[in-house]
Amino acid sequence: MTDAASKLKAIDYTRGSLRILDQLLLPHQTVYLDITNSEQAWSAIRTMQTRGAPAIAIVAVLALAVDLHTTASTFTTSTSVRDYINTKLDYLVTSRPTAVNLADAVQKLKTIIDASPSTTSASDLINLYITSAESLLASDITDNTSIGSHGSGWLLSQLSGRPATVLTHCNTGSLATAGYGTALGIIRSLHSSGNLTHAYCTETRPYNQGSRLTAYELVQEGMPATLITDSMVTSLLTDVNVKNKPDAIIVGADRVARNGDTANKIGTHQLAILARHFGIKFIVAAPTTTIDLDTKEGADIVIEQRPAEEVKIVKGLLVGGEGELAEVVVAPKEIGVYNPSFDVTPWKYIDAVVTEKGVVERGENGFDFSGVFVKQ
Numbered sequence: 348m349t350d351a352a353s354k355l356k357a358i359d360y361t362r363g364s365l366r367i368l369d370q371l372l373l374p375h376q377t378v379y380l381d382i383t384n385s386e387q388a389w390s391a392i393r394t395m396q397t398r399g400a401p402a403i404a405i406v407a408v409l410a411l412a413v414d415l416h417t418t419a420s421t422f423t424t425s426t427s428v429r430d431y432i433n434t435k436l437d438y439l440v441t442s443r444p445t446a447v448n449l450a451d452a453v454q455k456l457k458t459i460i461d462a463s464p465s466t467t468s469a470s471d472l473i474n475l476y477i478t479s480a481e482s483l484l485a486s487d488i489t490d491n492t493s494i495g496s497h498g499s500g501w502l503l504s505q506l507s508g509r510p511a512t513v514l515t516h517c518n519t520g521s522l523a524t525a526g527y528g529t530a531l532g533i534i535r536s537l538h539s540s541g542n543l544t545h546a547y548c549t550e551t552r553p554y555n556q557g558s559r560l561t562a563y564e565l566v567q568e569g570m571p572a573t574l575i576t577d578s579m580v581t582s583l584l585t586d587v588n589v590k591n592k593p594d595a596i597i598v599g600a601d602r603v604a605r606n607g608d609t610a611n612k613i614g615t616h617q618l619a620i621l622a623r624h625f626g627i628k629f630i631v632a633a634p635t636t637t638i639d640l641d642t643k644e645g646a647d648i649v650i651e652q653r654p655a656e657e658v659k660i661v662k663g664l665l666v667g668g669e670g671e672l673a674e675v676v677v678a679p680k681e682i683g684v685y686n687p688s689f690d691v692t693p694w695k696y697i698d699a700v701v702t703e704k705g706v707v708e709r710g711e712n713g714f715d716f717s718g719v720f721v722k723q
C-alpha cells in the first residue's frame with residue numbers, strides 16, 4: 348500500500364481490538380468507535396457509521412473475531428463455538444441486504460469452520476475463525492491495489508496513453524474498503540503515476556458520500572478535484588467552458604450479477620446512460636467478492652430501502668460553526684419519500700468491470716466472468 352493510501356484508516360484492527368472511523372461525522376470530526384461484538388457491528392453497519400461493500404463485510408467478520416478473542420475462555424466445547432459462530436454470522440448478514448461482499452465473507456467463514464474436523468478443539472476453532480477473518484482484511488487491501496493498476500492501465504490504453512479526467516460517484520475509497528479503494532483506487536493509481544488530469548466527484552444525495560467522504564479523501568491526498576451536485580453531470584459533459592471534461596465515469600459496485608448488471612449507489616444508472624449518450628467510458632471497479640454468480644441478473648438483486656429521514660434531514664456543520672454537528676430539516680414533514688439506496692445499471696451500459704484479477708470487457712450478450720472468477 349502506498350503512503351497516500353494509508354492516510355485514512357476506516358478500519359483499525361489488531362488482534363483483540365477493532366475500531367472504526369465513524370463516517371457519519373466526517374469530514375468534520377475524526378472519531379473512532381470501539382467495536383467489541385456483533386451487535387455493535389450490526390448497528391454501525393445499519394446506521395452507516397461504516398459503509399461501502401467491502402468495508403461492511405470486513406467490519407462484520409472482524410467484530411466476531413474480536414468477540415471470540417475476548418470470550419475464548421468461556422467456551423467449553425467446540426460445538427458451542429460452532430453454534431456461536433454460525434448464529435452470529437447469520438445475524439450479521441442481516442445488517443444490510445444489497446452488498447454481496449458481506450454474504451460472501453460470511454459464507455466463506457462458515458465453510459471454513461464447517462470443514463474443520465469434528466475433533467478440533469474449541470480454542471483451535473476460535474483461532475481458525477480469527478486467522479481466516481484476518482486474512483480477508485489483508486486480501487482486501489492487496490485486491491484493491493491490483494484493481495487500481497488494472498483499471499488505470501486499461502483506461503490509459505483506451506485513451507492512447509494520454510492522462511485522464513474522470514468522474515466518480517459515491518465513495519469507493521479507503522473509507523469504503525480496508526484501504527486504497529476500488530473506483531477511487533483506480534483514480535489514486537492514475538494520480539500516483541502522473542496520469543490524472545482531474546477528478547470530479549458527485550455529491551451523492553441523499554447521504555452525501557461524495558461530498559462528505561470522496562471529496563474529503565481527494566482533498567486529503569492532494570488530488571486535483573472538483574465537487575459537483577448529482578444534477579450537474581450533463582452540464583459538465585457539455586459545457587464548452589469546461590476545459591477538461593471527463594473521459595470516463597468510474598464507479599464501484601455492491602453486487603454484480605452474472606450477466607454484469609450492477610447494483611451500486613442510487614444515481615449510478617443515470618450516469619451510465621449519460622456516459623453512453625456522450626460517448627465516454629463507463630467503468631465498474633469491484634473485487635471478485637462483489638461478483639455474484641448465483642444472481643442471474645439485476646432484477647434478482649434486493650435493493651435496500653432507507654429511512655425517509657435520510658432525504659428530509661441533512662446533517663452538517665452550521666456555517667461558521669465548530670464542534671457539534673447540526674441536523675437541518677430540508678423538506679415538509681408531511682411529504683412522502685422514496686429512498687432506494689441503490690439502483691441497478693444494465694450490463695449494456697458498462698464498458699468494463701475491473702477486478703483484482705484483471706479487466707473484463709462487455710461482450711455481445713453481457714459479461715463473461717469465467718476468466719477471472721472461480722467460485723469457491
Ligand SMILES: CSC[C@@H](O)[C@@H](O)C(=O)COP(=O)(O)O
Pocket residue numbers: 398399400401446516517518519520523524528529530556598599600601611612613688
Ligand atoms: C468500494 S465501495 C462500492 C460500493 O459499496 C459503493 O459504491 C456504494 O454504493 C456504497 O454505498 P453505501 O450505502 O455508502 O454503503
